[in-house]
Amino acid sequence: QSSDRDASPRSSCREPRAGLLKPQFSFHPGNFDVILCVDFIETTGGPTSRKQDLVSELQRHNVPFSIRKLHIGDFLWVAREKVLPAAGQPQPPAARELVLDYVVERKRMPDLCSSIIDGRFREQKFRLRQCGISHPIYLVEESGSAQHLSLPEKTLQQAMTNTQVVDGFFVKRTRDLRESAAYLTLMTRQLTRLYEDKTLLSCTKEELEQERPLQPSAGSCRLLTFAEFNEGAVKNKAQTVSEVFARQLMQISGISGDKAAAILERYKTPASLLAAYASCPTPRCQEQLLSDVKCGKLQRNLGPALSKTLAQLYCTSGPLP
Amino acid sequence: RPTVCVSDRLVQNGSCEAVEESLKPLPLQRKTKCSQEELGKAQQRTNERETQKMLQQQERERRKALANRWKAQRPEECLKHIQAVLDPGLLQIEGGGLVLTALQAMECSCVIENQAVPCSITWRRKTGLGQAEEDNWTEEPNLLVLVLLEEFVAMIHNYKQVSMEGPNETLQSFAANVMKKTPGKTLALAVVELEKYFRLECCCLPTVNSHGNRGKANTVPNLSRLDVEEGLVALQLQTGIQVRLLESWKEFADFASTFTKAVAEAPFKRERDKTSFSFCLEGDWIGGMKVDRFGKGLLQVWKRQIQQFNRVSLETANAIVAKYPSPLLLKQAYDTRPSRQERHNLLAEIPVRRGDGVTATTRRVGPELSKRIYLQMTSHNPDLSLDATG
DNA sequence: GGTTTATACACACATT
DNA sequence: GTGGAC
DNA sequence: GAATGTGTGTCTATCCA
Numbered sequence: 001q002s003s004d005r006d007a008s009p010r011s012s013c014r015e016p017r018a019g020l021l022k023p024q025f026s027f028h029p030g031n032f033d034v035i036l037c038v039d040f041i042e043t044t045g046g047p048t049s050r051k052q053d054l055v056s057e058l059q060r061h062n063v064p065f066s067i068r069k070l071h072i073g074d075f076l077w078v079a080r081e082k083v084l085p086a087a088g089q090p091q092p093p094a095a096r097e098l099v100l101d102y103v104v105e106r107k108r109m110p111d112l113c114s115s116i117i118d119g120r121f122r123e124q125k126f127r128l129r130q131c132g133i134s135h136p137i138y139l140v141e142e143s144g145s146a147q148h149l150s151l152p153e154k155t156l157q158q159a160m161t162n163t164q165v166v167d168g169f170f171v172k173r174t175r176d177l178r179e180s181a182a183y184l185t186l187m188t189r190q191l192t193r194l195y196e197d198k199t200l201l202s203c204t205k206e207e208l209e210q211e212r213p214l215q216p217s218a219g220s221c222r223l224l225t226f227a228e229f230n231e232g233a234v235k236n237k238a239q240t241v242s243e244v245f246a247r248q249l250m251q252i253s254g255i256s257g258d259k260a261a262a263i264l265e266r267y268k269t270p271a272s273l274l275a276a277y278a279s280c281p282t283p284r285c286q287e288q289l290l291s292d293v294k295c296g297k298l299q300r301n302l303g304p305a306l307s308k309t310l311a312q313l314y315c316t317s318g319p320l321p
Numbered sequence: 322r323p324t325v326c327v328s329d330r331l332v333q334n335g336s337c338e339a340v341e342e343s344l345k346p347l348p349l350q351r352k353t354k355c356s357q358e359e360l361g362k363a364q365q366r367t368n369e370r371e372t373q374k375m376l377q378q379q380e381r382e383r384r385k386a387l388a389n390r391w392k393a394q395r396p397e398e399c400l401k402h403i404q405a406v407l408d409p410g411l412l413q414i415e416g417g418g419l420v421l422t423a424l425q426a427m428e429c430s431c432v433i434e435n436q437a438v439p440c441s442i443t444w445r446r447k448t449g450l451g452q453a454e455e456d457n458w459t460e461e462p463n464l465l466v467l468v469l470l471e472e473f474v475a476m477i478h479n480y481k482q483v484s485m486e487g488p489n490e491t492l493q494s495f496a497a498n499v500m501k502k503t504p505g506k507t508l509a510l511a512v513v514e515l516e517k518y519f520r521l522e523c524c525c526l527p528t529v530n531s532h533g534n535r536g537k538a539n540t541v542p543n544l545s546r547l548d549v550e551e552g553l554v555a556l557q558l559q560t561g562i563q564v565r566l567l568e569s570w571k572e573f574a575d576f577a578s579t580f581t582k583a584v585a586e587a588p589f590k591r592e593r594d595k596t597s598f599s600f601c602l603e604g605d606w607i608g609g610m611k612v613d614r615f616g617k618g619l620l621q622v623w624k625r626q627i628q629q630f631n632r633v634s635l636e637t638a639n640a641i642v643a644k645y646p647s648p649l650l651l652k653q654a655y656d657t658r659p660s661r662q663e664r665h666n667l668l669a670e671i672p673v674r675r676g677d678g679v680t681a682t683t684r685r686v687g688p689e690l691s692k693r694i695y696l697q698m699t700s701h702n703p704d705l706s707l708d709a710t711g
Numbered sequence: 712g713g714t715t716t717a718t719a720c721a722c723a724c725a726t727t
Numbered sequence: 728g729t730g731g732a733c
Numbered sequence: 734g735a736a737t738g739t740g741t742g743t744c745t746a747t748c749c750a
Binding site: 236239243246247264298315317 | 384387388391463507509547550551554555557558561563565566575576579580582583584586587590591594596597598599600601602603604608609610611612614615616617618619620622623625626629630631632646647648649650652653696697698699700701702703704705706707708709
Binding site: 113116117121151152154155156158159162166253254301302303304305306 | 734736
């Protein structure tokens, strides 16, 4: 069917930059196509790998897709405007793209195991939750879960159900890569039907965060450009004074998030803490300045030990040991 | 606004204001009549102490109650304060008893009641507010519904037949009805032994039935797994509801147990996610530096504090810490610089040696980072953005 | 002189 | 009813 | 938190003057 320009693995993987500077534009029904975007990693595991099977399956099902480097997620869908070849131009102008409100994180059982163990699992879920897309999907391939993995079966099932119940993500269970491809195929087709009659409005992430009143049932919806989405998932966000202060506090062993937050509750900035230390008439007072700061759950004292360590850090005039 | 999670932390201080209020009325009085004055003083002291005691006890009790409620949500004890509510319809199905058995094997209570939705499970949590024993529970916003195999197959089939827009029930209409009966709840569906159905469908001849509308008319011929997946994806995109397909009743029982645990732990985890800093989970996050009781290691802490700024290399941090080996020394250096520009650029010209030996290139800290560090050390505005171009 | 009992209970941190 | 316990 | 186990330190509780 409509074989995409980027569908071939050897084709260029250029990422359209148009849209970042454009304040706003919109796609109208019939003027765009829905395309599945596949992360580069999912297809380039090396020639010895079976990663090309996914490409084969998608091609076999005539799924229009595009292989790119996604900074978050493994699959997503974009609406690409249909561009008419300009007269005399060999290449049509760069097509603008809006990312649909669904993103898929594919996880095979071994991946899930290692992700849970080293903490990437929680981090991924956090990033997915605030990447700007409302409907994150975990696509879990339980290829004969009877295999000896580094984590018990019960644990993995619990993790998946937690992802569903606690995090509110959609968890799609699949038996193998072939079923995963089938799922992506069905999703592509039905997403095409879902969006084809809608008006798509470009939108920035900031605008989206304050209000997203449009649910997928409305006649129109506001979407991020692919460029903004993909760049936004990697760039360092702006730091504030209190954030950096909290991170600095936590550099000493024993100061956790709750402790740092409790200290921040009283002294929101390094300047105010230093001023408080300067106001202390005696070094003894400095050591106890933070001792009775109430931490965490409900009002547990920070304690004299950490208070003294912090006083040493911020009150030592000479070089630190 | 930037993605900082310094956000909404509970400010829970009711005690301080009340205590200060009680300490306020203490102006000195002139000596006129000794006895009366002594009496008044005594009265004042007495009232004052009574008030303090009362308030202290009230606050302490309140804090204990809050602490206990928080403890009740911890992963180890939260199940003990949960009761699962099973619809009797579940137990009337073959194999439904396994669910009851599995749930009772957990350390949560378990009751059978007629539910608004047949064959459903809901959960209740002890509020902890109840001083009277038992009976104040709050409903958890979750609902797990077992969809009978025959009904599920019928609904998939009905969705396939787009031509007949009659009263035929689909997964979507089923879900809509369920949510109408239980407003505000997150719905999850489960179907048991669908694979067994497929096997029977293959082996045995299709049992052709009259097109009875309502449920009990059984297996519809020629339902493929693809049809099921089509229906599930449609349900997902239109409602966000997910359906768990299970091979056996044992698996369903296990799923119900797992689901129960997830529901029980959900408030605890959500609260933690709210009140914790996002950067703790970032991949390159390193735990706190160990420091003994006399400050050994604090220099490393100071260096790592510099590295908490974005775009600061190890070499840069080393250079800065070498020049100013403690936070206070840096602050004092700022204090002695009269002009704003001087303070901004205090660290800008510090040389930073990069690379080794032959390829060693020596650059400087630069004015941009120098300014960020200055703002961090001196600003009294906690929400000031260090990366703002101003 | 200047720290302190004894147990329980958390929390920070480290492992299969 | 306070506050220390070696 | 995946689940469980390990050590730092506070915290709560006594007993007794």
